[in-house]
Amino acid sequence: MSILNELRKNAFIDIIKKGKRLTDRDFFDYREINIEKDVIDTAAGSALVRIGETQVLAAIKFAVGEPYSDRPDEGVFSTNAEFVPFANPSFESGPPDENSIELARVVDRAIRSAEIVDVKSFVLDDGKVLMMFIDLWILDDQGNITDAAGLAAMGALLCTKIPKYENGVLVREGKLKDLAPKGIVTSHTFGKIADKLYVDAVLDEDVASEGKITYGVMDDKIVSVQKSGEAGFSKDELFEIMDIAFKKHSELKKILKGD
Amino acid sequence: MSKNEKLIVNGKRTDGRKPNEFRPLSIKAHVLSNTEGSALVKWGNNVILAGVRGPRECIPKHMTDPFKAVLKVRYSMAPFSSKEEHGRSGPNRRSIEISKIIKHVFENVVILEKFPKSQIEIYIEVLQSDGGTRCAAITAAAVALADAGIPMKDLVQAIAVGKVGDTILLDLNYVEDSADNGSDMPIAVAGRNKEVLAFQMDGMLTKEDMSIMFDMAFEASEKIKEIQIKALEEVYFTDEKGETERYIEL
Numbered sequence: 001m002s003i004l005n006e007l008r009k010n011a012f013i014d015i016i017k018k019g020k021r022l023t024d025r026d027f028f029d030y031r032e033i034n035i036e037k038d039v040i041d042t043a044a045g046s047a048l049v050r051i052g053e054t055q056v057l058a059a060i061k062f063a064v065g066e067p068y069s070d071r072p073d074e075g076v077f078s079t080n081a082e083f084v085p086f087a088n089p090s091f092e093s094g095p096p097d098e099n100s101i102e103l104a105r106v107v108d109r110a111i112r113s114a115e116i117v118d119v120k121s122f123v124l125d126d127g128k129v130l131m132m133f134i135d136l137w138i139l140d141d142q143g144n145i146t147d148a149a150g151l152a153a154m155g156a157l158l159c160t161k162i163p164k165y166e167n168g169v170l171v172r173e174g175k176l177k178d179l180a181p182k183g184i185v186t187s188h189t190f191g192k193i194a195d196k197l198y199v200d201a202v203l204d205e206d207v208a209s210e211g212k213i214t215y216g217v218m219d220d221k222i223v224s225v226q227k228s229g230e231a232g233f234s235k236d237e238l239f240e241i242m243d244i245a246f247k248k249h250s251e252l253k254k255i256l257k258g259d
Numbered sequence: 260m261s262k263n264e265k266l267i268v269n270g271k272r273t274d275g276r277k278p279n280e281f282r283p284l285s286i287k288a289h290v291l292s293n294t295e296g297s298a299l300v301k302w303g304n305n306v307i308l309a310g311v312r313g314p315r316e317c318i319p320k321h322m323t324d325p326f327k328a329v330l331k332v333r334y335s336m337a338p339f340s341s342k343e344e345h346g347r348s349g350p351n352r353r354s355i356e357i358s359k360i361i362k363h364v365f366e367n368v369v370i371l372e373k374f375p376k377s378q379i380e381i382y383i384e385v386l387q388s389d390g391g392t393r394c395a396a397i398t399a400a401a402v403a404l405a406d407a408g409i410p411m412k413d414l415v416q417a418i419a420v421g422k423v424g425d426t427i428l429l430d431l432n433y434v435e436d437s438a439d440n441g442s443d444m445p446i447a448v449a450g451r452n453k454e455v456l457a458f459q460m461d462g463m464l465t466k467e468d469m470s471i472m473f474d475m476a477f478e479a480s481e482k483i484k485e486i487q488i489k490a491l492e493e494v495y496f497t498d499e500k501g502e503t504e505r506y507i508e509l
Contacts, residue, residue: 040340040386040387041304041387042387042388043339046339048509050506053505055506059337061338061339080338080348084308085380086310086312087291095349137384137386139384140507142293
């Protein structure tokens, strides 16, 4: 950790011990959330999400390909995250690093486990299948990009139109069927520092955190979990934040359905 | 050629423009929080984000120039930015060449001697494309650099002029750009003295054609400059607080 980050962390610990956060918020409150759907004309579906000053764009596109040999009756989808270098001074150009891969996999896992995308409907007449690409473009990182990326992916799925397959090519314009996901999944990331737990970290809280838990939630079920960082969590802690994750899920669900 | 004939009907182009008209251009400066300067450019159906970081310490050290700052440019197209296939992430030969062209533009106007041993980074992300992204990228980067407060001799504008069939067209869109036997000539100019800072061409043109095309580009650059300046004024000539909210609107 750099000296500057070490100083920031110490300052943050002092503040958090006084029962306060870096921004004027309760420990389990999100910053203001804003979702704009269908913002990229060249994509099949897209959404731009802002949580405070954090900005993430998700865009979905389709291609035609071969199914996995062990699952010939299912299409495929994959999720990729790009930490655009201007989003955070620590992001560098180049192939995805471990953080970018982890984020993409956490978002992917929530969508996959919740089974909200009907991959069986991706099978085409000639044995080929639709391949769906979910791209998560981190444009501005002021903390908690995981939840923002999860929301953006969900927002994009909600407005995705499936291209038609005609004479061996994809037709991306005209009257198209909605993807119509079967449910709504949201991700909720909790940080831990000095035995305090909080949701929706700002960047300094992210940098200082000793550990994080991300819960993927759909209705009354947990559909994915990721623990990251060195901190240990007690069972009580894990269940306390689980209850909060369910509450936050219903709040975020309303925002997603909003427009 | 039949493909081309449809591109201009009764003097109007597929999107209703006249031959010497450029697509609607809007610029918003200062849209990102983690950069010194940024700009969002929407030019026709192109959507481009540019962010500038620095001047900061030059890394790796062996690239350091003791007399001036090193300029680094990354132009990148998001895989979802094109109408057709999902592209591949990461740099390819095209984007590396465009990054280099853009770097040379700003090596000319940025006063790099002010910042020895440091680097200035320009990151350009194409989110939606419809022909003319390199010109939109240069136009965006110029505003992002100005927003970052980096001293420059001039503000740069860029636009492509092309020829399809017998007609010279300003600011080609993707369909026009990919026409058979078409020519495309992207140009970047310094706003005040019209020095040409980027210049590429593919196609087949006469000297006379090119002269007309240059004049069209110069004329358009004046209008582009006004839009750039307006975008910067919106951020810096604010009424009371002086703090503008930074966010992207797509």
